[in-house]
Amino acid sequence: MGELTSDAVAEPGSELRPGDPERVGPRWLRRLLGLDAITIAHLRPVLSRALRATGRGVLIVATAVLSLVLFVATALATAFILLGVGMLLLPLLTPLVRRLTGLCRELAARSGVAIATPYLPGRPSEPGVVGWVQRCRLILTDPASWRDLLFLLLNVVVGFALGLLPATLLAYAVEGLLLSSGFWMLIRESGVDFWYGFTPMDSWPRAALGALVSLTVFVVWLAAAPRLVAGHAHFAKALLGPSERALTASRMRHLSETRSDVINIQATELRRIERDLHDGAQARLVAIGMKLGAATRQLRTNPDAAEILLVDARNATASALEELRCLIRGIHPPVLAERGLADAVQAIALESPIDVDVTADVPGRLAAPAESAAYFAISELLTNIVKHANADRASIDLRHQDGALRAVVVDNGQGGVDAGAGTGIRGIERRCATFDGTFVLSSPEGGPTIATLELPCALYSPRISSC
Amino acid sequence: MRVVLAEDLFLLRQGMVQLLESYDFEIVAAVDSGPALLDALVTLRPEVAVVDVRLPPTFTDEGLQAALEARRRCPGFPVLVLSQHVEQLYAKELLADASGGIGYLLKDRVLNCDQFVDAIRRVADGGTAMDPQVISQLLAVRSRREPLSMLTPREREVLELMAEGCSNTAIAQRLVVSQGAVAKYTTSLFAKLDLAPADDSNRRVLAVLAYLNNTRVDVS
Structure with a gap:
């Protein structure tokens, strides 16, 4: 099929030249399919992308059907909440709804659209009726529940349309190819007047015309299938992702947690x-x-x-x-105040009883609080390595890029560090969190242990002190 | 002896001027900032400079930078660097040109006037004065896996004093042994550390310091 396409669309005189793939295939088609050239090698991933998108489309249709069922059930349960039946059903239905929306998020992620989960964190509920009522309240007061409901309603139509279209296009293209390859004769013999597109299929020239139409449909499918499914992903993101308000709320939770840590x-x-x-x-x-x-x-x-x-x-x-x-x-170590992070880390490396290689690309001074936090974190990591890791070499890499400081500390010790065991590691995590930074520790049994620290912070030009 | 002094804290500066004058030094300038220091060094050409690491206007390592700059312009220019804390990193930078006439001491050492003045004189003569804390840090880091562990305690003491910049005479005085004994210890420890023997005591000090410093990772 791929070969046929490439033959059909190649411009006269434009052969495949290995060193110059840029010009193979007409420009509009290259643009439509987002390719550098129309060759088999280039088309293969496009084809598999379209096929995968079509598969996801079919799953989306399934979610649309389930959406209809769950929407009706949830809407009824919510409406009859005061009668008690709804109260009973809602906490049973909601997990199902969230499973379904979870599936939609996953499908969207496959299309390259990441959607965060917006639900309020569940609190441990009490047993019995009281707990049941509490769960109902939590569901009803979570704005994400209501947005889910709206998604279910709209997904019935949007999911059905966007999900079914790729499969329909593919089926139609395949049907056309089959017909024009000779099946039209069988159908005519059975006496039925059969049309494909705008041509009655009753002779070889018309079958050739049908083939051309089906080829066009095929190209449209190649280009449209991923976009249609991605369109559904964006639609899902609009309703299933955290709303502005939910984002603010989670940000506030984070801030108050880290603030109390800082204090x-x-x-x-x-x-x-x-x-x-x-x-x-x-x-x-x-x-x-x-x-x-x-x-x-x-x-x-x-x-x-x-x-x-x-x-x-x-x-x-x-x-x-x-x-x-x-x-x-x-x-506040004097060398940090006098020289900045890179030299201060160099200084602790010099004093360390093990061999420590320091590489740094920090052209200037960091904001003082971040500098200090990074210094103490690295210092703590190095102390841990010397004390517990049984290592004889370590390396520290510091660099500032994309508005953040990134420090990677690697040792050749025995590994197997349990991040939850020591207060030191927890302390580093908490200090990082106050800067909206991250701390990741990878320590497989047998080593090597790799600690990565990222702190968003500004970089100032060298030799300007804040003192 | 003509001295330029750089220290930003008024009380310390005055105290040091008085101390040095009482030992018959001539203070040709007592400045309080990095630019003024470099200016004084270039125009007044003193025999030795006593410099605080941290100076205005940036309160970073202005003094150290001025000292390094003066030594770049005039190799071997004697500078004694003082600080509230000692860093191996700075010691390494000061020793990097291996030309002698360098000192790096904690400010606390001023309390022991005789030894402090002796250190200034040594530096002015092209010798070395390293703070015992720098040396003990260097030894602590190195001694885990080096031939240093083969040294006897006495040889180690001699090595420490030598690295601080003491001559055989001074080492003999401090350890209360004869000069001949010190010479014997130095010969044997040089052999153990596989260092080329040098007659000139200043070269010997630099060799020891280079040994303690150099095989470490390069400062880039």
Whole structure:
């Protein structure tokens, strides 16, 4: 069939040249089918695409029929909700409706249209009648339920029409080809006056005309089938995807969750800093003051003892400084402030007891909060690798592209990291979430472990500090 | 000795000026920002510069950049870099040109005036003064799988002091042993680490630091 088509549509004199496939086939046809050239090799995927679309079309027709049944049932159940029958039926019907709309979403996904599920998250319901009523309420108050109902109603018509058309076109083209290849003679012998398209099929010239018509229908089917099915996918998206309002609601849920996370993390951090200062530097300064006081008293009477006290006091200032340095590192590492993320990661790599390769493509400075979050996440990952992974090499790749920082940390350790086990990994996930970022950990048993972190953030030109 | 000092905190700057003057240094300029520092280095040509890493206007690593720039323009120009924290990354960058006359110390070291002044003099003479913390970090990272583990504790101590930039005399004083003993330790540890022996103590220091630094991943 493919060969026939390519012969029929090839322009006179335009042969297939291997180095120059651009010009094979007339331009309108290439455009119609979205192809660079009309050759068998090019047509094969188009043909299989159209066939698959036709198959999905048939399934869509099936959903249209089920839509009719479920629409009537659900509409009745909703109408009789106060009579109790509806109350009983609605929670039974809704899962079926959602199964059907789920199938439509899946079909749409096959056509390249991704549709998110818009339903409100189900709460664990109580047993018995109370739970049943709660479920009814949840279904009735979810705007997505009502949009589903509207979809069911419209899908009866739209799904039926858009789903059936590709199969009809194909069937008609095949019918024409069969007739014009000789079947018309059988039909004429049985005495029936048979027409195909606008030609009566009663002689070979007319059969040839019929073949031409069926070929045209075939080309139309090739081009139209995927588009018709995609059209249904877009129609489904309009009603089955989350509405603007549902999107806002889920965004608000996300924001309030991450906000409370941020507040908790911040409060814990402040508490830690307060405790460290209180037990560390503050206590040491008191000790230094006491030592200096004692030294002052003994300066005249016992200069040797005073000297020892003074040396002690000096050593204590050194320890206090050391503690403050550690604390500052934990709050915001100086090298991060001075050099930015790439060099700060380079610095922890240098201090790591295992070999760490750092590659970075971050031309400039990131927004300070994102920079800090990424730094601590990477630092935590590296610490984990050193402690638990049994690895001797790791690599870190940093790059900023498409408005986001992407960090990939790979080690050659034993793998098998359970993301749910440690609080560290959870902490990194939560920190990322506050930036609308993502953290993905892949750690098969035996390694390698690959951690990928993505934080949307702006990039500023180099050497401009926000201090 | 003519010194240029760069430190943005007024109290610290004044304190350091007083300290150095009491040790008979001549402070030809005490500046508080990166551009002023580079300017002073180029026009006044001091014998040594004492520089804080973080300086205005950006409060990033202005001082370090100015020091590196001065050494690019005038190789081997003696600079002692001071900071509230030490980073191996910076130490590596400062040592990259392997030409000596470089120091990198924590600001805490100022508390021990004699050793601090000694470090400045050493740097001005083309020697090296690395902070013990830099050295201990380097050793901590390297010692897991290196020939370093073959060193005796005493040799390790000698190596640490040598890497900080001490001469045999200074090492002998600090460890309270004879100079001959120090010479013996250095010979044996050079053999263990497979380093070419060098008579000049400054070259020897640079060789040790290069050994501790170089086989690590390249900073790109």
